Amino acid sequence: MHIPDGFLDAHTAVAAGLLSAAGLGVALRRVRRVLPARRIPLIGLAAAFVFAAQMLNFPVAGGTSGHLIGAVLAAVLLGASASVLVMSSVIILQCFLFADGGLTALGANLFNMALVAPVVGYGVYRFVRRLAGGGLRSTLLATGFAAWCSTVAAAVACAGELAASGTVVWRVAFPAMAGVHIIIGLGEALITVLVVAAVARARPELLHEPAPSDGWRRYASVAAYGLLLALGLVVFVAPVASPWPDGLLRVAERLGFAPRAVGPLVRAPFAHYAVPGLGAGARSTALAGAVGAVVAFALAWVAARLLTPRGARRAAEKAVPGA
Numbered sequence: 625m626h627i628p629d630g631f632l633d634a635h636t637a638v639a640a641g642l643l644s645a646a647g648l649g650v651a652l653r654r655v656r657r658v659l660p661a662r663r664i665p666l667i668g669l670a671a672a673f674v675f676a677a678q679m680l681n682f683p684v685a686g687g688t689s690g691h692l693i694g695a696v697l698a699a700v701l702l703g704a705s706a707s708v709l710v711m712s713s714v715i716i717l718q719c720f721l722f723a724d725g726g727l728t729a730l731g732a733n734l735f736n737m738a739l740v741a742p743v744v745g746y747g748v749y750r751f752v753r754r755l756a757g758g759g760l761r762s763t764l765l766a767t768g769f770a771a772w773c774s775t776v777a778a779a780v781a782c783a784g785e786l787a788a789s790g791t792v793v794w795r796v797a798f799p800a801m802a803g804v805h806i807i808i809g810l811g812e813a814l815i816t817v818l819v820v821a822a823v824a825r826a827r828p829e830l831l832h833e834p835a836p837s838d839g840w841r842r843y844a845s846v847a848a849y850g851l852l853l854a855l856g857l858v859v860f861v862a863p864v865a866s867p868w869p870d871g872l873l874r875v876a877e878r879l880g881f882a883p884r885a886v887g888p889l890v891r892a893p894f895a896h897y898a899v900p901g902l903g904a905g906a907r908s909t910a911l912a913g914a915v916g917a918v919v920a921f922a923l924a925w926v927a928a929r930l931l932t933p934r935g936a937r938r939a940a941e942k943a944v945p946g947a
Contacts, residue, residue, distance in 0.1 A: 625693070625782060625805075625872050626718065626733055629726030630886040633789040640785060641731025647739040651708035656931040659706055664932060665847035666830070668925030669854075670698040670710045675717065675920040676854040679862040679897065679913050681870065682811055689868040690808030693778065695741035696749060696771040697816045700763075701823070701830055704746035706928075711738035713924040721916060723892035726885075732785050736778040745774030760824055763831065764817050771816040772809040779805035782872060791881050800879060804871040851921050858913030862897075863906030 632640075659667075674694035681689040694714075699707035715733050718724035725733045749770035756762035783801035787794035823830050827846060869877065876882040888895060894912040902908035 625736060625778060625870065626715075626725035627729035627736075627782065627785070627872065628885040629728050629889055630884045631726075631789065631791055631876070631881070632729050632732055632785055633791075634728075636785050636789045637728050637731060639788075640729075640735045644731045644734035644739060647743075648708060648712055648734065651705040651712075651739075652931060654705040655709055655928070658703070659928065659932060661932045663702065664925060664928045665844045666702060667706060667710060667928040668921040669847040669850040670694075670702060670707075671713045671924030672851050672854040672917045672921035673857075674698060674710060675714045676857040676862070676913065676917050677815070678714070678718075679858055679865060679909075679916075681866040681868070683866040683868060684804070684807050684811070684871075686874075687868050688804060688808075688874040689866040689870055690805075690811050691865075691870065692812055692815050693737055693741050693775055694816075695737065695778075696745035696767065696774050696812075697819055699742045699746040700749060700767055700770075700816075700820055704742050707742035707746065708738055709927060709931075710924055711742060713927060714920055717916065717920050717923060719892075720890060721892055721894055721919065722897055722912070723888035723890075723895040724897070727889045732782070736781045736785075740781045741774040741778040744777040745770045748773045760821075763824070764821055767820045768813040768817040772806075772813040775805050775809035775812045776802060779808075779871065786881075791884065792879050796879060797875075800875045801871070804875060808871050847921075847925075851917070854917045854921075855914050858917050859910040862913045863909045 674692070674697070677692040677694050679691070681691045684690050693711075695707055695711050698710045702710070712734055715725065715738055716730070719727060719730050719733070749766045751766075752769050753762055753766035756765055779801045780798065783794070783797040786792050786801075787797045791797075792800075820831070830846070868874075873882065876885070893900070894915065896904065897912045897916075898904045898908045899911050902911065
């Protein structure tokens with residue numbers, strides 16, 4: 625769902641950029657106020673996993689593929705504001721390092737996937753979970769429905785931006801984008817539920833705020849193992865992901881506005897997830913993905929550390945798990 629350069633006009637791109645900057649500012653202030661310092665490593669883990677998962681396009685139908693957005697997954701584990709930080713880190717990295725999403729459309733991509741998806745998804749998750757009651761089954765039900773809603777909401781926001789730009793009229797953009805992403809959202813829901821179920825069984829403390837005695841080192845070890853898992857995904861699975869165009873690009877081809885896309889406006893060192901000199905083969909994709917996962921981990925971790933007061937970080941780092 626990454627919008628390339630050329631699909632949006634200047635007015636829409638600027639408006640989306642301003643809205644994204646305002647929303648990100650609110651989220652960062654909230655992260656600074658409420659994020660426990662001991663959970664900082666999980667910010668990096670979530671960013672690395674979301675980056676890796678977005679490389680794993682799965683076939684849908686009719687020559688269309690989809691990929692995990694990951695906003696609800698991050699929100700369930702960390703909260704809506706932290707999910708905004710995670711998604712923003714990934715989308716900015718994808719734009720500048722991999723030319724995935726246009727520079728002029730960066731604000732719109734942030735708005736759709738880093739604001740609309742996590743905020744709508746987390747709101748639906750909290751509402752459904754409250755209605756369904758407690759327990760793992762209720763959590764998984766809420767997670768799946770929220771993940772599906774977040775995908776469709778982001779697609780509708782994208783359709784609105786295309787219509788506002790005059791790229792395609794709303795009465796055509798809305799059913800086209802919503803229709804294909806209703807199906808892609810099923811894949812998002814299934815993957816998100818499976819991951820959350822696995823986390824609930826292996827590390828249930830990640831779904832619930834633990835006692836203050838659970839120290840920083842415990843979460844650092846979880847983040848380290850999670851980073852290895854993300855690296856495994858990009859090295860062994862990403863090279864064999866579906867090559868079909870995603871929902872947005874397939875809609876663009878079908879409706880005839882695909883030729884409006886222009887090449888990247890900035891030189892990306894790993895454009896199209898390939899390492900210069902290695903071509904576009906599996907080895908190149910795996911190496912570029914591994915670099916991206918590590919950089920996503922580091923970028924989100926550093927951002928979270930900078931947002932967390934120094935005193936809180938020191939206290940968390942000195943805490944002894946199980947004390």
